Amino acid sequence: MLQYPSREELIRELKQGYDYVGIAFIMATFHIMEEMVDLIRKHSPGTEIILGSYGTVLADEVLKQYGDHICREEGVAFMRRLLGEPKIQMPYTHPTVINPMKIFGKKVSQSGMVFAGLGCANGCDFCCTSHYFKRRHIRLLSSGKDIYNAVRRYHEIDPEMSIMIMDEDFLLNKRRAMEFRDCVVKEGKALSVFCFASVRALSRYTVTEIMEMGIDGMWIGYEGTRSGYDKQNGRPVAEVFTEFRDHGISILASMIVGFPYQNREIIQEELNGLLSLKPAFSQFLIYGPVPGTPYFKHVKENNLFHEYVEETPKEYYRKATGFFSVVKHKEMTAAEIESIQRNCFDEDFRRLGPSIYRVVETWLNGYLKWKDSHNPIMRKKAQYFAKRLRRSYSAFLPGKLFGPTREVRGKIRDLQKRVHRELGKPALAQNLEAIGAIGTSVWSGLALKMNLFQHPRLVRKDHRMPGRDPITPRNALITPDPSL
Numbered sequence: 001m002l003q004y005p006s007r008e009e010l011i012r013e014l015k016q017g018y019d020y021v022g023i024a025f026i027m028a029t030f031h032i033m034e035e036m037v038d039l040i041r042k043h044s045p046g047t048e049i050i051l052g053s054y055g056t057v058l059a060d061e062v063l064k065q066y067g068d069h070i071c072r073e074e075g076v077a078f079m080r081r082l083l084g085e086p087k088i089q090m091p092y093t094h095p096t097v098i099n100p101m102k103i104f105g106k107k108v109s110q111s112g113m114v115f116a117g118l119g120c121a122n123g124c125d126f127c128c129t130s131h132y133f134k135r136r137h138i139r140l141l142s143s144g145k146d147i148y149n150a151v152r153r154y155h156e157i158d159p160e161m162s163i164m165i166m167d168e169d170f171l172l173n174k175r176r177a178m179e180f181r182d183c184v185v186k187e188g189k190a191l192s193v194f195c196f197a198s199v200r201a202l203s204r205y206t207v208t209e210i211m212e213m214g215i216d217g218m219w220i221g222y223e224g225t226r227s228g229y230d231k232q233n234g235r236p237v238a239e240v241f242t243e244f245r246d247h248g249i250s251i252l253a254s255m256i257v258g259f260p261y262q263n264r265e266i267i268q269e270e271l272n273g274l275l276s277l278k279p280a281f282s283q284f285l286i287y288g289p290v291p292g293t294p295y296f297k298h299v300k301e302n303n304l305f306h307e308y309v310e311e312t313p314k315e316y317y318r319k320a321t322g323f324f325s326v327v328k329h330k331e332m333t334a335a336e337i338e339s340i341q342r343n344c345f346d347e348d349f350r351r352l353g354p355s356i357y358r359v360v361e362t363w364l365n366g367y368l369k370w371k372d373s374h375n376p377i378m379r380k381k382a383q384y385f386a387k388r389l390r391r392s393y394s395a396f397l398p399g400k401l402f403g404p405t406r407e408v409r410g411k412i413r414d415l416q417k418r419v420h421r422e423l424g425k426p427a428l429a430q431n432l433e434a435i436g437a438i439g440t441s442v443w444s445g446l447a448l449k450m451n452l453f454q455h456p457r458l459v460r461k462d463h464r465m466p467g468r469d470p471i472t473p474r475n476a477l478i479t480p481d482p483s484l
């Protein structure tokens with residue numbers, strides 16, 4: 001398995017002689033898939049090509065010239081069928097996939113990925129994931145205990161590893177989620193879990209139940225106040241965001257720009273509403289039609305695509321990133337929608353400041369809320385927040401110097417004072433680290449602006465290929481799993 005290969009690295013690998021090569025792609029990387037197919041055909045003409053991942057929402061007429069096989073389902077079962085191997089047994093042996101988290105280029109933590117399910121039953125009209133799996137939820141880990149066992153495996157590697165549960169609406173299945181909570185509470189260990197959840201699903205839990213599961217980070221679709229998706233039916237979003245923040249849950253909120261009911265003023269109103277709730281992270285994407293979704297059907301049937309989309313479909317594929325407007329809007333041009341989207345990101349940054357400090361503030365809320373709790377697991381969670389807060393000391397100085405506005409810099413200064421008042425002053429080593437953080441933050445900013453070293457290096461993994469180049473510590477982000 002190669003991630004991010006250069007042309008030369010791909011060609012070198014192809015020379016090993018493979019019967020099949022699979023390419024996972026999305027619409028926006030269609031042009032890369034196309035080039036890879038050319039390279040495979042040139043350098044390994046006997047190899048059969050399998051196309052997979054969400055790029056396969058495109059029709060067979062488009063894809064058949066590139067792939068000998070097209071996988072439009074959960075991939076392990078597809079590959080086993082293709083290779084004539086026995087079906088995978090459920091619950092499957094969970095692979096170990098670990099993502100490092102870096103701040104200013106320095107590794108500060110790592111997350112273990114738990115693959116609990118695919119697809120989502122909510123069926124929002126723009127959602128590729130949901131409609132790709134025909135609004136079915138495919139449970140990869142069927143019980144809360146299976147999920148907890150996957151967490152345990154990560155904690156054997158690193159007892160403090162954060163966990164990311166990959167499931168589009170993890171809290172929708174209450175029985176499974178509560179079973180997971182029971183396992184966590186029984187073990188008595190405070191976890192740090194990030195998951196995805198809708199307002200509808202999370203409204204059926206108390207904040208304590210959610211936090212007992214270890215959840216301290218959650219992606220919630222705010223979308224737009226008048227968007228009217230079923231998944232938004234539940235507690236008022238303002239109430240949820242405020243309560244979660246006050247208890248130590250960092251929210252990543254996503255908002256959509258370019259709904260038919262929106263104009264510049266309405267978007268500004270919705271943005272103001274979102275920013276007043278102070279999410280730790282915000283994402284703003286343009287309402288876009290992906291094949292297979294009801295919105296795509298609507299756009300097609302009503303002839304709403306901009307002309308070039310039909311004329312030069314490859315340009316449309318490349319623009320399927322959420323950062324381009326490809327549909328006619330009654331009140332706004334494509335350029336306007338794209339500039340409003342940029343403005344949303346800018347305002348978020350200018351008004352709320354960098355996300356690092358928004359998360360630190362949420363941890364401080366969590367620490368204060370739970371430090372004297374009668375609930376033992378939540379007292380442990382408070383200590384977990386305290387540890388994280390102490391580790392964040394060196395991040396304050398760059399924020400105080402380079403924060404986007406005077407007001408934000410002042411807020412970071414106040415936050416630092418509050419953290420030090422609760423948890424003590426930094427040691428000499430932390431002060432030195434803070435000075436070092438100025439250099440690394442300047443370098444990170446420069447590297448981003450000049451697009452230096454932004455392309456990740458090759459990650460290469462072997463699965464079930466004894467005798468072939470073993471995994472080296474450098475690329476051992478994923479350990480091979482005999483069941484895959």
Ligand code: SF4
Nearest residue numbers: 120123124127130168
């Ligand atoms: S809730 Fe999220 S994952 Fe589910 S259909 Fe809506 S957008 Fe997609």
